[in-house]
Amino acid sequence: MREPGLYDEKRLLLALRAGSYEAFEQLYDRYNRPLLGNLLKLLKSPDLASETLQELFVRLWHHRASIDPEKPIKGYLFRIAENLVADNFRRAAKDKKMQGYFLAHMQEAYDHIESRLYSKENSLILHQAIDQLPPQRKLVFKLCKLEEKSYREVSELLGISTAAVNDHITKANAFLKEYFTAHPALSVLMAAALISGI
Numbered sequence: 001m002r003e004p005g006l007y008d009e010k011r012l013l014l015a016l017r018a019g020s021y022e023a024f025e026q027l028y029d030r031y032n033r034p035l036l037g038n039l040l041k042l043l044k045s046p047d048l049a050s051e052t053l054q055e056l057f058v059r060l061w062h063h064r065a066s067i068d069p070e071k072p073i074k075g076y077l078f079r080i081a082e083n084l085v086a087d088n089f090r091r092a093a094k095d096k097k098m099q100g101y102f103l104a105h106m107q108e109a110y111d112h113i114e115s116r117l118y119s120k121e122n123s124l125i126l127h128q129a130i131d132q133l134p135p136q137r138k139l140v141f142k143l144c145k146l147e148e149k150s151y152r153e154v155s156e157l158l159g160i161s162t163a164a165v166n167d168h169i170t171k172a173n174a175f176l177k178e179y180f181t182a183h184p185a186l187s188v189l190m191a192a193a194l195i196s197g198i
Contacts, residue, residue, distance in 0.1 A: 009072065009073060010069045010070070012026055012027055013027075013067055013068075013069035013073060014069045016060075016064050016067065017064055017065055017067055017069065019064070024057075024060070024061060024064075027060070027073065028057055031073070031074065031077055032053060032057075035053055035056065035077060035078070035081055036049055036050070036053050038078065038081060039052050039053055039081055039085065042085045043085060043088065048088065052081070052084045052085065052088065053081075055084055056077065056080050056081055056084055059080055059084075060077065060080070129175075129176055129179045130142065130172075130176075132175075132179070133172055133175060136158075136168065137168045137171060137172050138172075139158070140154055140158070140165055140168035140169065140172070141168065141169060141172040143157065143158075144165065144169055145169070151165045151166060151169075
């Protein structure tokens with residue numbers, strides 16, 4: 001037997017597909033706060049987050065006929081949000097004023113996406129930066145951050161102390177933060193790639 005909450009959402013999605021503005025309002029009331037919170041974390045601007053949220057729900061309304069009522073709408077809405085954020089970053093790559101805004105928030109943005117950054121081994125931008133590290137530091141960084149080996153494992157593998165591993169990682173992180181701060185267009189492209197899953 002279907003859970004009441006899922007049935008209720010399916011009913012709303014079917015009504016939305018049929019053009020019900022009431023169903024649209026109920027979905028908005030249900031999801032606007034968590035979506036706005038996520039957009040604020042990524043964009044760091046209440047105005048930009050609100051505009052993006054508005055655009056998200058406009059897209060939902062325009063594409064309502066393609067919604068699958070058998071699938072939860074939450075994941076669909078968060079995917080639209082991520083795509084819109086990626087669009088913002090892509091626009092910023094071409095817009096000097098937006099570059100300045102994102103550069104001002106780059107340290108915070110770097111910290112926010114750092115864990116995702118290391119998991120994207122196919123990110124050309126990241127690898128271009130890593131390739132500028134000294135050979136031993138680059139090796140330690142790749143083993144710890146990309147291959148997710150522990151400091152102890154890397155220490156034993158390379159025959160160096162865990163303190164030396166920690167020193168390499170600390171210096172590599174400092175270099176990467178400086179590198180992306182000094183190259184705002186790359187910072188924007190990096191964030192766009194990570195958010196859109198490129």
